[in-house]
Amino acid sequence: MSIARLPRVAGLLALLLAACALPLMLSNFRLFQFSQVYIYAIAILGLNMLTGYNGQFSLGHGAFYAIGAYVSAIMMDRWNISYGWTIPVAGVLCLIVGFLFGLPALRLEGLYLALATFSLALAVPQILKYFEHWTGGSQGIVLSKPNAPFGLPLNPDQWLYFVTLSVLVLLFWLGANLLRGRVGRAIVAIRDNHIAAEAMGVNTALYKSLVFGVSAAYTGVAGALSACVIAYVAPDSFNVFLSVTLLIGSVIGGLASISGAVFGALFIQFVPNWAQDISKAAPWAIFGVFLIGFMYLMPFGIAGAIRLLWIRATRSRVQQKERSVVPSQAHTTT
Amino acid sequence: MNALLDVQALEAFYGRTKALHGVSFSMATGGITTILGANGAGKTTTLRAISRMVRTTGTIRFEGEALERRATEDVVQLGIAHAPEGRGTFVHLTVEENLRLGAWGRRERGNLKDDFERVFGYFPVLHERRRQAAGTLSGGEQQMLAVARALMLRPRLLLLDEPSLGLAPLVVREIFRILRTINQTGVSILLVEQNAALALDLADHVFLLETGRVVMEGPSDVLRKDDAIRRAYLGY
Amino acid sequence: MDILIQQVVSGLATGGIYASLALALVMIYQATDVVNFAQGELAMFATYICWSLINAGLPYWVAFLSTLAIAFVGGVVIERVVIRPVENAPILSIVMVTLGLLVICNSVAGWIWTYLQKPFPSPFSANPIKVGNVVFGAHDLGEIEVTMLVLLCIYLFFRFTPLGLAMRAAAHNPVSSRLVGIRVGWMLALGWGLAAVFGAVAGMMVAPVLTLEPNLMGGVQIYAFAAATLGGFTSPGGAVLGGFIVGVVENLVGTYVSFIGTELKFTVALAMIIVVLLVRPTGLFGTTVVKRV
Numbered sequence: 071m072s073i074a075r076l077p078r079v080a081g082l083l084a085l086l087l088a089a090c091a092l093p094l095m096l097s098n099f100r101l102f103q104f105s106q107v108y109i110y111a112i113a114i115l116g117l118n119m120l121t122g123y124n125g126q127f128s129l130g131h132g133a134f135y136a137i138g139a140y141v142s143a144i145m146m147d148r149w150n151i152s153y154g155w156t157i158p159v160a161g162v163l164c165l166i167v168g169f170l171f172g173l174p175a176l177r178l179e180g181l182y183l184a185l186a187t188f189s190l191a192l193a194v195p196q197i198l199k200y201f202e203h204w205t206g207g208s209q210g211i212v213l214s215k216p217n218a219p220f221g222l223p224l225n226p227d228q229w230l231y232f233v234t235l236s237v238l239v240l241l242f243w244l245g246a247n248l249l250r251g252r253v254g255r256a257i258v259a260i261r262d263n264h265i266a267a268e269a270m271g272v273n274t275a276l277y278k279s280l281v282f283g284v285s286a287a288y289t290g291v292a293g294a295l296s297a298c299v300i301a302y303v304a305p306d307s308f309n310v311f312l313s314v315t316l317l318i319g320s321v322i323g324g325l326a327s328i329s330g331a332v333f334g335a336l337f338i339q340f341v342p343n344w345a346q347d348i349s350k351a352a353p354w355a356i357f358g359v360f361l362i363g364f365m366y367l368m369p370f371g372i373a374g375a376i377r378l379l380w381i382r383a384t385r386s387r388v389q390q391k392e393r394s395v396v397p398s399q400a401h402t403t404t
Numbered sequence: 405m406n407a408l409l410d411v412q413a414l415e416a417f418y419g420r421t422k423a424l425h426g427v428s429f430s431m432a433t434g435g436i437t438t439i440l441g442a443n444g445a446g447k448t449t450t451l452r453a454i455s456r457m458v459r460t461t462g463t464i465r466f467e468g469e470a471l472e473r474r475a476t477e478d479v480v481q482l483g484i485a486h487a488p489e490g491r492g493t494f495v496h497l498t499v500e501e502n503l504r505l506g507a508w509g510r511r512e513r514g515n516l517k518d519d520f521e522r523v524f525g526y527f528p529v530l531h532e533r534r535r536q537a538a539g540t541l542s543g544g545e546q547q548m549l550a551v552a553r554a555l556m557l558r559p560r561l562l563l564l565d566e567p568s569l570g571l572a573p574l575v576v577r578e579i580f581r582i583l584r585t586i587n588q589t590g591v592s593i594l595l596v597e598q599n600a601a602l603a604l605d606l607a608d609h610v611f612l613l614e615t616g617r618v619v620m621e622g623p624s625d626v627l628r629k630d631d632a633i634r635r636a637y638l639g640y
Numbered sequence: 641m642d643i644l645i646q647q648v649v650s651g652l653a654t655g656g657i658y659a660s661l662a663l664a665l666v667m668i669y670q671a672t673d674v675v676n677f678a679q680g681e682l683a684m685f686a687t688y689i690c691w692s693l694i695n696a697g698l699p700y701w702v703a704f705l706s707t708l709a710i711a712f713v714g715g716v717v718i719e720r721v722v723i724r725p726v727e728n729a730p731i732l733s734i735v736m737v738t739l740g741l742l743v744i745c746n747s748v749a750g751w752i753w754t755y756l757q758k759p760f761p762s763p764f765s766a767n768p769i770k771v772g773n774v775v776f777g778a779h780d781l782g783e784i785e786v787t788m789l790v791l792l793c794i795y796l797f798f799r800f801t802p803l804g805l806a807m808r809a810a811a812h813n814p815v816s817s818r819l820v821g822i823r824v825g826w827m828l829a830l831g832w833g834l835a836a837v838f839g840a841v842a843g844m845m846v847a848p849v850l851t852l853e854p855n856l857m858g859g860v861q862i863y864a865f866a867a868a869t870l871g872g873f874t875s876p877g878g879a880v881l882g883g884f885i886v887g888v889v890e891n892l893v894g895t896y897v898s899f900i901g902t903e904l905k906f907t908v909a910l911a912m913i914i915v916v917l918l919v920r921p922t923g924l925f926g927t928t929v930v931k932r933v
Contacts, residue, residue: 121732174918177917177918177921178917178918178921179921181669181675181869181873182869182873182917182921182922182923184675185865185866185869185910185913185914185917186914186917188862188865188910189866189907189910189911189913189914192862192906192907192910193907193910193911196906196907197907314739318736318739321732321733321735321736322736325730325732351751352747352748352750352751353747354743354744354746354747355743355744355747355748355751357740357743357747358739358740358741358742358743358744358747359740359744360740361736361737361739361740361743362722362736362737362740362741362744365726365729365733365734365736365737365740366725366726369726369728369729369730369733370729370730370733371733455819457815457818457819475818476818476819477818477821477822477823477824480818480819480820480821481821486819488815488816488819492813492815492816492819493816494809494812494813494816494817495812495813496808496812497805497808497809497812501805501809504802504805505805505806505809505817505820505822506820508802508806508820508821508822509820509821509822510821553820557820557821
């Protein structure tokens with residue numbers, strides 16, 4: 071590891087420590103909310119890979135979230151399989167479904183892909199209701215929260231918090247390695263100029279479908295985790311608004327950024343609550359104002375704004391040295 | 405001299421990159437002035453600066469009025485028509501619609517009939533093609549359309565960016581012949597051109613731009629005989 | 641056969657509503673590449689304004705026309721005030737702003753007018769019109785007439801007026817437009833105003849059928865989105881035709897394919913559109929934008 075990366079690693083470790091300390095300070099309900107944040111963050115990272123890094127729009131990631139949640143719930147409910155096993159199974163299944171969906175989606179771009187994925191999001195709750203035998207119809211499936219294993223002195227909410235946190239760390243680590251390496255460059259190259267990418271020997275079709283699969287897998291894992299944490303699944307909690315919310319989280323946090331997924335998750339988890347506190351009469355109006363306000367202040371998302379501040383800070387030092395009179399203009403990276 | 409256009413200490417920026425480093429020149433009413441220079445010397449940028457399409461410092465005055473704080477749309481209303489690099493045709497619209505749009509920015513919105521007659525007089529081919537989508541025209545016809553559209557403004561100053569680019573020599577000669585006629589009707593022309601021989605023939609005054617600075621200027625008769633110019637731009 | 645004709649006509653009636661809203665979406669999309677998610681909610685809001693005007697005692701058509709005027713001004717103001725500050729932001733960020741507008745409109749409408757369903761009057765007679773054996777709803781026919789009239793007006797406006805020409809130019813080529821002196825920003829604002837007018841027409845025509853409530857346009861907007869996609873987001877005429885096709889298909893699927901029923905017809909209609917898109921990835925009438933590498 072190079073010296074330059076040390077501060078970054080130290081910072082991440084400190085954050086991780088703080089996250090581990092949270093259960094000591096927060097009530098079960100708050101802890102549950104943070105578990106939810108981690109789950110959203112995983113789902114949004116999945117969406118970021120697809121939309122931010124690869125440039126494929128999805129208005130339908132709620133569908134993969136729902137599939138993950140139901141796979142997990144059905145396995146636990148019908149077959150009494152331990153939750154721990156259901157999560158990877160949900161991930162793999164969504165990987166396959168996503169990959170298969172990604173194949174025909176190759177022909178579609180931009181809005182047209184957005185419509186296709188949007189239809190998927192619309193269809194899923196209806197399909198879930200249709201297969202009542204498996205899914206319990208509109209009633210959904212009620213589960214019980216697992217207890218901590220090995221006699222650990224943790225209540226179920228605390229234990230689930232650590233489970234989600236570990237999955238988050240694992241998936242972010244994997245994701246970061248994927249996106250910052252050779253594969254990541256290929257993925258971004260396809261977004262920026264797929265013809266040129268093809269000319270450089272990148273198998274665009276394969277990569278795009280694969281990204282779709284991996285993205286769906288992340289979101290599916292998030293869905294499975296949510297089934298465990300909430301201990302309940304019902305079709306109507308996976309409506310189109312979930313898909314739209316995930317996209318909001320993705321853009322607010324900062325597309326094509328790994329840390330952005332966490333910022334976006336914090337936004338979609340907590341801002342609606344604040345809005346509720348501010349105005350009981352029209353909470354969504356307040357949410358809308360927040361949403362617009364964030365886009366005014368940070369058009370490139372929270373992660374983008376931080377990056378910009380960092381660039382400005384480092385640049386102003388350089389400029390003082392150069393005594394340059396060039397007015398600095400926001401340089402944008404995505 | 406009462407200058408039509410007077411540019412002083414003009415600097416232009418694309419983002420943080422400086423493209424012009426203090427360009428100063430002025431041109432007299434009624435003439436044809438040309439800006440020569442290699443690729444990247446700042447010729448197009450100079451025109452874009454006059455049309456307020458790029459961030460600048462320094463002063464630009466047109467008939468005594470400062471342009472720096474105006475928007476592109478307002479500069480047009482003063483009577484400066486700009487036929488940009490790449491011609492800027494509205495490819496989806498018909499030739500006639502393109503010409504109509506050319507008259508959008510002028511102060512007196514009156515009868516367009518005379519103007520149509522005038523530009524169709526210069527470019528009869530456009531009359532034949534007036535109902536055709538501009539995108540279906542040949543390169544030469546599109547360049548004619550760009551000039552014609554600019555004329556619809558009844559401009560006092562015409563900014564032309566590389567009208568010869570990508571066109572056959574015969575077509576270019578035709579266009580340049582018409583430009584001289586247009587100039588004789590009282591329209592001043594500021595021409596950016598890579599084809600130095602043609603530009604020197606047409607223009608009465610020349611500025612030579614190198615890496616964002618004016619390095620030489622003078623009447624075209626004089627500059628044509630300059631050895632450096634001859635070797636670098638005329639090639640003999 | 642009679643039922644078929646009846647269903648086709650009533651499909652055309654709803655299709656006209658989708659067509660109006662789809663046209664609104666396409667207008668803004670063509671000029672800015674932004675899909676205005678708030679389009680339906682703005683229409684809903686306008687419909688509530690019309691409802692209030694009628695309740696205040698104005699005759700229907702006076703209220704109708706006043707609403708169009710208010711919608712136009714509202715659209716222009718929203719573009720200038722809300723959208724303009726982010727006009728240089730990435731497209732998805734602007735889309736987020738329209739999503740914000742969506743929830744604000746929906747929430748504020750619920751706050752002002754409550755979420756209770758309100759009956760909304762139809763200007764057309766309640767008696768069905770009989771032609772031979774076929775019975776048409778008067779509202780259905782009136783709806784088709786109104787949409788056709790609006791579409792005709794808009795066609796004439798864009799085709800024959802200087803302002804319409806300037807708006808088209810600004811949408812296709814903003815840089816050149818500024819070079820001929822067109823105020824592109826204002827053209828965009830006018831586009832938003834006109835789009836709001838189409839939306840308002842759609843809202844006021846659909847409200848008597850669905851009854852007025854803050855979620856009036858949710859489903860309509862999804863269909864309009866589908867219609868615009870089907871027709872091709874780059875083609876206003878295609879979007880209108882797409883609207884009619886979606887309306888008819890939706891109606892026929894709901895009537896003739898019994899196991900689908902009303903619950904799934906939504907999904908089925910969309911699935912069919914996707915099949916079409918797989919064959920023609922840029923919609924029926926859309927054009928592929930050729931990009932330089």
